[in-house]
Amino acid sequence: MLDLYSPGTSYLHRLGPGPKILTMMLGGTGLFLFDSLPIACAAFIAIAALYPVAGLTAKQAWAQIRPLLWIFAIFFALQWWLSGLTTAAFVVIRLAALILLASLVTLTTRASDMIDSLTHALGFLRPFGANPAKIGLSISLALRFIPVLAQITQEVREAQKTRGLERSVIATALPVAIRTIKMADDISDAIEARGYRP
Amino acid sequence: MDTKSIVYIALFAALTAALGLMPPISFAGLALPPITAQSLGVMLAGSIAGARRGGLAMLLFIALVAVGLPLLAGGRGGFGVFAGASGGFLLAWPISAAVIGYLIGRAPAAGFTLMAPMIAFGGIIVMYAVGIPWMAAVAGLPLTKAVTIMLAYVPGDLVKVILATIITRGVRRAYPAL
Known part of the structure; x- marks a missing residue:
């Protein structure tokens, strides 16, 4: 992609x-x-x-x-x-x-x-406390998040349009920011619940 | 590092990439780095995710750009962008985000009038301090000329500072434990 x-x-x-x-x-x-x-x-x-x-x-x-x-x-x-x-x-x-x-x-x-x-x-960062597997996870997650963010923005924009707020940047940006942070918390709970230990 | 930090780092790297989907404003009269929404991502990474997570998120983002993913506004990517005029600004992103995160970490309940200057310091002054000498070196321009050129970017960056401040304060009100 x-x-x-x-x-x-x-x-x-x-x-x-x-x-x-x-x-x-x-x-x-x-x-x-x-x-x-x-x-x-x-x-x-x-x-x-x-x-x-x-x-x-x-x-x-x-x-x-x-x-x-x-x-x-x-x-x-x-x-x-x-x-x-x-x-x-x-x-x-x-x-x-x-x-x-x-x-x-x-x-x-x-x-x-x-x-x-x-x-x-x-791998050379291992002695300094960095874990390459965790870096790999963050790379995969970031690539997966990009289309998700675009989709959330689209949904919020449509919701605000029905309220007549399609011209306001804040009315879109703020709900998008709050929703994505909520999503990030849910995803990290889900990862932990599955016993992720890299 | 805990799982939550990994997810936040990925999220803010992705947010900066998603902001690149907005078309960049490149003005032909002043060719050099385009005005993009992406520096808003840098500011938010610092102001919402904090110094460590925000800085690492931007480090992840520029690593993804370096390996050749076209995540910069206008679909640019690859090592070549670091050799270009905007290379220094890109390398400044992790520093900017970390500085903003550090400053806001010291006063998380700051009002608009205190938070906006903190974001402006990291997002404009720190970024330009790294980016302008780099641009001058790459383009072979005298430093004073490079500074003059970059003045054109200040109004756009101030708008982004205001947006970042409003969004950060809104998010922190919704998530007081952030």
């Missing part, structure tokens, strides 16, 4: 989420350390070349950049005005490269695999 994943069988799809996330973090930091236009251009071309390797189309790569075009345009204009054409081109190309790199990871990794490896990776 809430997943940008694009199915495939390429090497990048089969690679574990851990190495991909690490590579992305190192690559992103590297681009900020070596700030020169040729390196940014080379990185951009190299990352764009990985899209066909992962079996992704040019259309998918473009879809990652397109929503940000106007941001690029304004960055470019501001930078051109403040520090010249070279810096402007550099800032925009570096940003585009970073976004393509991050999207590549997201497009080739299932969200559920990401969550599993995140829960696993959080």
Whole structure:
């Protein structure tokens, strides 16, 4: 449902989420350390070349950049005005490269695999008193709550409409807040009643 | 951590995500972070769930965004957003929520005139203190220019502070034991 994943069988799809996330973090930091236009251009071309390797189309790569075009345009204009054409081109190309790199990871990794490896990776927090299983539960609960919240808001909005209060933000927001907190208390009682001991 | 805290953390992370379903206002003249309803979620996480639960709820939220779920307003997500202009504001969310929760935890029965400044401090001042230098660094802007740009966001944030204060006081009246 809430997943940008694009199915495939390429090497990048089969690679574990851990190495991909690490590579992305190192690559992103590297681009900020070596700030020169040729390196940014080379990185951009190299990352764009990985899209066909992962079996992704040019259309998918473009879809990652397109929503940000106007941001690029304004960055470019501001930078051109403040520090010249070279810096402007550099800032925009570096940003585009970073976004393509991050999207590549997201497009080739299932969200559920990401969550599993995140829960696993959080094992190092165990000595500090954090429990990865509890973090896993909170992740699953949060994802389940999103559609429930949308539904509760819809119900409250309809109820307030019959009272002629559809224009009041508070008349919707307050009952939604109180109902969801009541729901959270009920759910935590239900979890405890079933003997949840992670 | 008790079960109730886990559920509350999940709830406020989800609330912030659900607020992202409202369309963001992105104004082309000032490209940078969009005005969204999501910072209301940050304020409420702190003011209703408290410092610890609220801070952790926002940490959970940005972790979910980082792993690539499109939970930010306008369907954005993935590591790329942290490299963008709004990255610093996102990273400030857990700090903001924790500061608001801490302040209100010290005066839970505060009236409107006391609670609103507490929420404004965490939700505006703390958030901008982290977000603006980040934005300046990413966009290569001088700090003063970045501050000027962000002034455009203050009116919207003040509206959210007022809403958060009214909602928090209402919820605390309905749930005195919160």
